[in-house]
Amino acid sequence: MRIITRLTALVAALALAVPATSCSIAHADTVGTAPTRVLAGASTGLSFPTGVTRGPGGEWYVVNNATSTVTVYAADANGNAAPIRTLGGASTGISTPYDADVDANGYLYVANYGTSSITVFAPGANGNVAPVKTIQGASTGLSRPLGIAVLADGSVAVANYSGNSIERFGPTASGNVAPTVVLAGAATGLSSPAGLAFAPGGRLYVVNAGAADVTVYEQLVNGNAAPVRTIGGLASSLGQSYALTVDSAENVYVSSYSGAKLVVFDAGANGNATPRRVLTAGSSQLGGPWGVWVGADRSVTVANFTGNAINTYAPLVPLPVVTAPSSVRSLAVAGRARAKKRTIAWAAPASTGGAPVLRYDVVVKKGAKVVRTAHLASSRRSYVLRTKRLGKGRYKALVRAVNTKGAGAYAVKGFRVRK
Incomplete structure (x- = not known):
């Protein structure tokens, strides 16, 4: 298929760009924990999934790269469960997607690598339906976006893989409009940015597929701003990585496609940091992990590209034990x-x-x-x-x-x- 050929070329190109030393295994706490839930099978409609997120009602949204679809599953979906909705078809404008996000009102935002666009769908959208709005055109600066995130104020940010930039569009942006913020330039350290995530306070985390590292910024700002931290190097155990997320304490979870592993760093990690945990091999059933999502309980859900499955794992970083406060x-x-x-x-x-x-x-x-x-x-x-x-x-x-x-x-x- 043309889509699979394009993806294979993307992965192959990045394999040449990633420093060889970055794929070495660091001396971290390596575990092979089995998933607590596996969504897989012919009925699921999964087709090389690259993105996974949850909606406000707990439903699961999965981006299927090979078929240019987004499949939606019930909150408790497990095994060979069929989707409750499937978005796809010419009218949707979905084209070689890699990631999606859902806002608090249930609107779905899809980053389309194939057409360098963002398509937005109404809550409950199903089938071959048109988006409620599309951001696309020369003024947008979009250039093969991979990662996408909707912020609390309704604005949307994307990782421009080919543009080496992070862009943000306002809540009402539609059509051929310019972004309100563009983070780009040599000082940023961006190198084929593939995934992005925002911490609760607004701190921005970006995984750079071209450099096999994670760059961290205090906020998403305009211009050629340098990161406040960069995680990468031999000890980091990062290889070809395309997605990441952070939990409420800002522990960082990076899916490493080439090493079939999920790498977790402590909050505040910097430089050639050794991961806190590495989920790989054993009974983990990881196969080409791509998208990653962490719940409030710190359970971890991964979109397995080559494994054609969505796996959920028990917390890799347990929640701290909460006690009553000390005296004032x-x-x-x-x-x-x-x-x-x-x-x-x-x-x-x-x-x-x-x-x-x-x-x-x-x-x-x-x-x-x-x-x-x-x-x-x-x-x-x-x-x-x-x-x-x-x-x-x-x-x-x-x-x-x-x-x-x-x-x-x-x-x-x-x-x-x-x-």
């Missing part, structure tokens, strides 16, 4: 004893317990009697206590932090009210 610090009650207002102030706990603080509980007691309570947002660090209705005497201010696991111990500070 530096609790103090400001103001004179006869003042009409007293300010109770504190500093955040030294440890949040591995989860964000959700709120602060404030209690004021006189002896064993509770005379005032308040539940404050996590951004608050003070509470104004009006003393008009408080009798004179000794009081205690108690403050604690609360996260998803529970409440930390109260910090206590005594104070006096005079009339």
Whole structure:
């Protein structure tokens, strides 16, 4: 098939460009864990899958490079399960796709390598239907895009494989429009960028197929901006790699097509870093891994190009154990004893317990009697206590932090009210 020939040429060309030393196995924690779920078989419609992602309802979207289709599966699809929807055909404009993403409202964005375009489909789109909009034309600067990501504000970013650039288009972009941001130039370190991912804070990660490395940028900015970090080298165990993602803690997951492995780096990894984990061989059933997706529980799902399957694995980097926060610090009650207002102030706990603080509980007691309570947002660090209705005497201010696991111990500070 023409599409398979084109893909074979792409892989072969990159094999020549990748430094030979980059394919060596580093001394990492290498595992051959078996998948917990395998979607494969004639009924699935999978045909050399290169991209995988999930929609807002939990449904799975898979990009099939060989047939220029996107197949959609139920959240619990397993085995030889048929898709619930299939997008494909001349009207769709989907052409040699490698990646796709879905926004919070269910709109599907497809990066089309074959026509250097982005096609966008309405939620629930099925069959040979036209996209609701297409970004394409000379002004777009699109040049064989591979990776794609939709940002929280509705803008869309793509890795321009042939253009050696990362482009971003605004939420309303359609037609032959110029991108709002173009990251390009010698200083960027971009070399046939194939996949991209954004961390929750906006940090950008790019896997460069031409250099067998990962470049990291604080934000996607316009111009010839240098990366703040570059992961690559002999110890990194990266070979021909076309896709990556990051989890909530910014551990980096890179699928290495040539080595049939998934390479995981610790957050903050830089330079010739040894991976934290390498999933390969054994019972992993990896075969030409391409697209990779990580869930909130850190389960990992991989699109196996040559294996013609979608495999899901238990977390390679377990979630940290969450505990209740420690006590708040530096609790103090400001103001004179006869003042009409007293300010109770504190500093955040030294440890949040591995989860964000959700709120602060404030209690004021006189002896064993509770005379005032308040539940404050996590951004608050003070509470104004009006003393008009408080009798004179000794009081205690108690403050604690609360996260998803529970409440930390109260910090206590005594104070006096005079009339």
